[in-house]
Amino acid sequence: MNHSADHTDSTLEVKPDNIVHLPLGLLGFEDHKQYVLLAQAEETPFLWLQMLEAPHQAFLVIPPTHVSADYQPELGQEDVEFLGLEAPEDAWVLNIVTLRPSGEATVNLKGPIVLNRKTLKGKQVIPLNATECALRHPLGAA
């Protein structure tokens, strides 16, 4: 694997159906509202959430089903309405992974990114049960 290449070398091209719209941005990145979700077979189950207008900047994300078997974020009514979710199945949850220079990898379960699968509109939500969710859940520990 090339350790120095940026995210533009992905095998998945940027096209409308993998562009994700986060109208409120991510916390601390409120000005970046358009992202592209990139996946490569050899990186499964990880995905890259790359800033559309800054292709060198990306977040590593992972579906939480690969992180914790009993994780179930509870979305408040405002978030449900904002995302236009009609059923739990409409929600596509991705959690941000932090890779540290030490090699330690943790997953933020406290502030998941929830996308509406049908519209690809998303938001970094703070679930109602966030206090039960770890900010730094060790990757690899169920």
Next chain:
Amino acid sequence: MLILSRKVQESIVIDGRIVVKVVRIDGDQVKLGIEAPNSVPVHRQEIYDEIQRSNREALTSTRPALPRLSPQPLASAPPEPGATTVKLQTPVKTTTPKNLEDSNGY
């Protein structure tokens, strides 16, 4: 910093569209009701701060080697990743303002 005195059930209006109401005072705890448009995110400061810090730390401009994980979801997880992992708060079908007494925390 602007400092205003308010009694229980009194409110302040911000920018003509955000209402912050003092719902209850119990010792050193104040319960606030906040009505704001969907486009105005409202967060507890300490949670906002820690998630913001975590996001900044996670942002990367390189493509590092990734930890090895099984492509299969964990045993008791739903078969389709993300499919049934959220619980939705049932919308309150009412035309009156939402119950500001609601003590649902994060």
